[in-house]
Amino acid sequence: MANIQYYDVILKPVVTEKSMNAMSEKKYTFLVHPEANKSMIKEAVEKMFEGTEVKTVNTMNLDGKKKRRGYTVGKTAKTKKAIVTLTENSKDIEIFEGL
Template identity: 55%
Template sequence: MTNPHDIIIKPLVSEQSMESMADKKYTFVVYKRANKTEIKKAIEKIFGVKVEKVNTMNMTGKYKRMGKNIGKRPDWKKAIVQLKPDSKEIEFFEGM
């Protein structure tokens, strides 16, 4: 994965992730096979910030029913990125 936009899929906007933004923690949905160093480099390159640490979680997809049929949503990976105290904010989340 050389393109950082392939690693960072989208920001995760929820009530809990918006509360953690006060501590300079941002939540993203990332490529399932990306590791912490790849995620760190991608965030620093895309947004121009300094990353202190990255926590990742593998999330399992939920099972959903449509009548008698059962389907499963895909598994995905979540990354919580904490910025350094002297780093600037990510402007992407400012308008929300």
Template identity: 45%
Template sequence: MNQQRLTQVILAPVVSEKSNLLAEKRNQMTFKVLPNATKQEIKAAVELLFGVEVVSVTTATTKGKTKRFGRTIGRRSDVKKAYIGLAAGQELDLEAAAATADKE
């Protein structure tokens, strides 16, 4: 897989009550990813960027809602989320990863 493509697959971490609960109880992290990203690409990207061992990858695509803005009808974009299961004893530190990414 292309190194440049892997660095662009992960868009942002998802910070919500559900994602925090998954992190605590099941050792899973949640990320927004590109809509056309495959599970193999997501796994390789997380292992490359954060240096952790990934056990499982589950994806879910949320369809965007149709919203009304006055007289015009708009549509929110679709969002693909990836739930990353980490190996036992592995921990993913987003703050340290962001700090090293800023230095590069």
């Protein structure tokens, strides 16, 4: 396994209608490093966003989609997505407030 630092774990937030509706329940969705595990994701969120306490982390591995250009068939890259649920007395994550 690669040596992954906490700032390399979270790649970017996922901004969809479903993920925005889940924010009312203090659930935030991120694209994460494919080799990151749940404890690494929890540590990264708590270190990167001050005042947050993670309750649970749910992860899912997404396979790449099949793409075709002419006769050439290929696949996009595999990704990993994490849904982080915060505790009731935890602060909200600021990067989602303006969206």
